Amino acid sequence: MGRTFFFLPPLHGEGRPERPGWGCLDHHQRRVCVRFPHPGRSRGLSLPRRGGRKTCSVCLCLALAAPALAETPTPVGEVVVTATRLPTALGDAPDARVIEDKEIALRQAVFAADVLRLIPGLAVSDNGAFGGATSVRIRGASSDKTLVVIDGMVQNDASQPSGGYDFGTLDLADIARVEVLSGPQGALWGSDAIGGVISLTTHEEDGARASLEAGSLGTVRGSAGIGRRSDDWALGASVSGFATDGISKADGFPELDGFAEWTAGLGGRARLSRAVSLDGRLRYAQSRVDIDGYAPPAFSFGDTPEYATSRSWTGYARATVAGPWGLVHTLTIDGYDLARASLGGAFPSAFKADRGDVRWLARKGAPSDRFGLAVGAERDATSATLSDGGRADLGDTSAFAVIRARLAAPLSLAASLRYDAPDRFAGRATARAGAVYDLGAGFALTGDWGQGFKTPTISQIACDFCFPPGPSSSLRPERAEGWDVGLRQRTSDGRFEASLTGFRLAVRDQISFGAGRYVNLDRTLSSGVEADASARLGRTITMKASYAYTDAVDRATGAQLPRVPRNAGSLSLLWAGRRLSGALTVRAEGDQADIDPSTFAPARRAGLVLADVAAGWRLSERVELTARVMNLADRHYQEALGYGEPGRMVLVGLRVRD
Numbered sequence: 001m002g003r004t005f006f007f008l009p010p011l012h013g014e015g016r017p018e019r020p021g022w023g024c025l026d027h028h029q030r031r032v033c034v035r036f037p038h039p040g041r042s043r044g045l046s047l048p049r050r051g052g053r054k055t056c057s058v059c060l061c062l063a064l065a066a067p068a069l070a071e072t073p074t075p076v077g078e079v080v081v082t083a084t085r086l087p088t089a090l091g092d093a094p095d096a097r098v099i100e101d102k103e104i105a106l107r108q109a110v111f112a113a114d115v116l117r118l119i120p121g122l123a124v125s126d127n128g129a130f131g132g133a134t135s136v137r138i139r140g141a142s143s144d145k146t147l148v149v150i151d152g153m154v155q156n157d158a159s160q161p162s163g164g165y166d167f168g169t170l171d172l173a174d175i176a177r178v179e180v181l182s183g184p185q186g187a188l189w190g191s192d193a194i195g196g197v198i199s200l201t202t203h204e205e206d207g208a209r210a211s212l213e214a215g216s217l218g219t220v221r222g223s224a225g226i227g228r229r230s231d232d233w234a235l236g237a238s239v240s241g242f243a244t245d246g247i248s249k250a251d252g253f254p255e256l257d258g259f260a261e262w263t264a265g266l267g268g269r270a271r272l273s274r275a276v277s278l279d280g281r282l283r284y285a286q287s288r289v290d291i292d293g294y295a296p297p298a299f300s301f302g303d304t305p306e307y308a309t310s311r312s313w314t315g316y317a318r319a320t321v322a323g324p325w326g327l328v329h330t331l332t333i334d335g336y337d338l339a340r341a342s343l344g345g346a347f348p349s350a351f352k353a354d355r356g357d358v359r360w361l362a363r364k365g366a367p368s369d370r371f372g373l374a375v376g377a378e379r380d381a382t383s384a385t386l387s388d389g390g391r392a393d394l395g396d397t398s399a400f401a402v403i404r405a406r407l408a409a410p411l412s413l414a415a416s417l418r419y420d421a422p423d424r425f426a427g428r429a430t431a432r433a434g435a436v437y438d439l440g441a442g443f444a445l446t447g448d449w450g451q452g453f454k455t456p457t458i459s460q461i462a463c464d465f466c467f468p469p470g471p472s473s474s475l476r477p478e479r480a481e482g483w484d485v486g487l488r489q490r491t492s493d494g495r496f497e498a499s500l501t502g503f504r505l506a507v508r509d510q511i512s513f514g515a516g517r518y519v520n521l522d523r524t525l526s527s528g529v530e531a532d533a534s535a536r537l538g539r540t541i542t543m544k545a546s547y548a549y550t551d552a553v554d555r556a557t558g559a560q561l562p563r564v565p566r567n568a569g570s571l572s573l574l575w576a577g578r579r580l581s582g583a584l585t586v587r588a589e590g591d592q593a594d595i596d597p598s599t600f601a602p603a604r605r606a607g608l609v610l611a612d613v614a615a616g617w618r619l620s621e622r623v624e625l626t627a628r629v630m631n632l633a634d635r636h637y638q639e640a641l642g643y644g645e646p647g648r649m650v651l652v653g654l655r656v657r658d
Helices: 052-065 100-107 112-116 458-462
Strands: 004-008 022-027 029-037 094-100 120-124 133-140 146-150 175-182 196-202 207-215 219-229 233-247 256-270 277-290 293-295 298-300 308-322 326-343 349-364 371-385 391-408 411-422 428-440 441-454 477-492 497-513 518-538 541-554 567-576 580-589 593-594 602-605 610-616 623-632 648-658
Touching: 094 100, 100 112, 100 175, 100 567, 100 580, 100 610, 112 133, 112 175, 112 196, 133 146, 196 256, 207 623, 219 648, 326 593, 371 458, 371 567, 441 497
Parallel strands: 146 196
Antiparallel strands: 004 029, 022 029, 094 175, 120 133, 175 196, 207 219, 207 648, 219 233, 233 256, 256 277, 277 308, 293 298, 308 326, 326 349, 349 371, 371 391, 391 411, 411 428, 428 441, 441 477, 477 497, 497 518, 518 541, 541 567, 567 580, 580 610, 593 602, 610 623, 623 648
């Protein structure tokens, strides 16, 4: 009793972690660790004599037989964050939140935006349901200051004028976990990570699975995956799709705006020797969505025959080598190629972008170790087409270091430093530091401070949308600084945990479009409070709650920043029984500043309260019947002013797993 087992990647050259109370051994590509309630009993994996040795031996045998996962292995009872560049226990990462595949499945979430809306401090809005352009703002920062990463690959669209990412088509069918780092993360990820980082990790398939559901508005969604994995190799493929007749993107108009998307992925890994392994992944996504806009001659907002298409390839190849002194080296080549178009309207357009990155990383230290270190160097090169059909390039060369240490029993520290040398701008250094102080009785004080920056995008530099068009030679990178301080509590049995965090984020030299050109004009300031809590009410029922107060203003005018509600929160009840599982979620947002799409004048979007319920009934070990109801009360609401959202929707389906 009192022991916790979990897996970690092997740290070659290290016999066991230095942290008292832990015993570990390496097995193939994994380290198996045991945490004891009495630190003095951990040496050499010594065990209590009465009954404990047999129980622990059985557990160790089962652990060694379990297959390794493609994503970073997650400790039982203690989640590991990987977006920090050096794998870190969630308890030592005060600015991180994680949603794992089990919760995604209980909620029957389809798109990434469905779960991101539940994280405090994130404001999600879409220009109409089902494929409408969807943005995520973290702690009040504009959506182009949210860096998006999938399997370690940066996804922000270099062809977008502001360089943001559209979450409207990001399907969760092949996603194993979602991590969010709030606050400036420039010292970890470089440009664009001013508001924070959203990192997604894909599944490594094992066996066969399939799901299909259908329901209101002619909606159909399906997914399938197949693969095999072992300690030495893995190979898997997945495919998913979603289609609906939809509703009008312009709220209140009669025309239905349909949407269809599909995603396919292929991944694998192989261990060539005890010290060398290879892995890679290829992902393809394609979508078409009907949109509304401004039809001539009146150019008033309403139904139009326009539609938007997109397709993208993303992929990486990585070599991992265990070197001397316990260092694990990885060399990664990754990139994307995407094309998007807006067609059928008065002003058709098409854009392409590609990105290629080379990344080297060396790291040492497991999350349970007292000391961890990572150093790396990267070269990023992006290219995008302009509105006149021309093409422009932008690149960056960088180096960084991350360190984590437990200097004393109650104190955990982390720091990072990065230097970026953009091709067209002066080099810039950014730093970050964080601390967690254990107060005892399950309480801990947390603090985090960081810097960020954002270089002008290809479109902003070329100023191809300017009047008159021409390069913006005077643009400077945006700069940001932020901090947060919090109090966290977790009971010893893990049945209850809660956190309360106050934050401040200041952005300087924000790039705005004024007088026909891009200029560094704005200063913005966001401050507020984030709170979340989780309580296990029984063996199968968990209650989760979150709330955020965000005051985001333009410092020049004092006006509220658009699409950032001051008050937002959610309450969820999740159950995972032997046969019955599901989730009931109530989400609320206060009113918020916005822009009226009909007049382009500042306006207010009304607040909203929505309820969703999802349930699954296991017919057998392999087959589950599913059903979900969205917008349970059939409320009329808008995520973004002037854009339509569906009323009550009912979908039923089936899940099958080998």
